[in-house]
Amino acid sequence: MDLENPDDLAIRHADASDWHVLVGADSIAASGDDARRASIRRWCEQGSVLLAEDASGPLGYIVLEYTFFEQGFITMMMVAPSARRRGVGARLLKATEAACTSTKLFTSTNVSNHPMQLLLRRVGWSPVGLLHGLDEGDPELFYLCPGAQPA
Template identity: 45%
Template sequence: MPTPLTIRAAQAADLPALVNIDPIARGALGRRQALNHAIAAHSCWLAEAEEVLGYGILDRSFFQQRFIPLLMVAEAARNHGVASALMLALEAQCADDKLFTSANESNAPMRRLLHKLSYRESGRIDNLDDGDPELVFMKRAALRAG
């Protein structure tokens, strides 16, 4: 029988496992530092089943609104419900009426996930990544409860 998926707050000792599943963190000190900061701020949750399969961060970095700036799932664990489970767990941590997140226009898998989870497109930011606008999404508490 497969090991059930568990979502829990990340601890400092989890940092190497988070870096291991995140190709950007493996090569960028700034991403590792941001992960370390999110863990210390109790803003990072991870999904595991025998090993770490993904993580997500929930903070107030978007105009002091609740925001999910990063969701990462290990490549081998994609399309197995890990991202959905993480998003739902992050939603459960949010008591505010509005929850925001974003995805590059080119990130079709994330955009499909957000549509499936009833997030509504809320805006567009050009020039963060040349030629690939950042799309902002929002979900209200009433939709998260139901």
């Protein structure tokens, strides 16, 4: 993908049959994690997935749900290891912001996930909270999308 001309990257809603190809773009699912594979399949069947792809195939995906106090919440974002640091994550975040139908859009990431934290800050997301207890010894940082309407 050419960052100067990102038009060769397409983002579209995944359909139920796309889950097979998304497994290959997800390093955890590709390593044989059956729970992740099942989640990808369920997300695709529910119509919750935006898929980033180019001529070579899928480069990543993002899951948008409305189960967080009826606000938009990015449950998962995964960029294929070979496509990282090429703008795919930023484009997925922007596409999700445009697709979100609630007034607020949130996401979260572990304190240990420095690349995701850097990406979120780079595209303007604001940290809004910290939650202990989900992953032992690795708190969850919550972020709010810059386009969200203030309460």
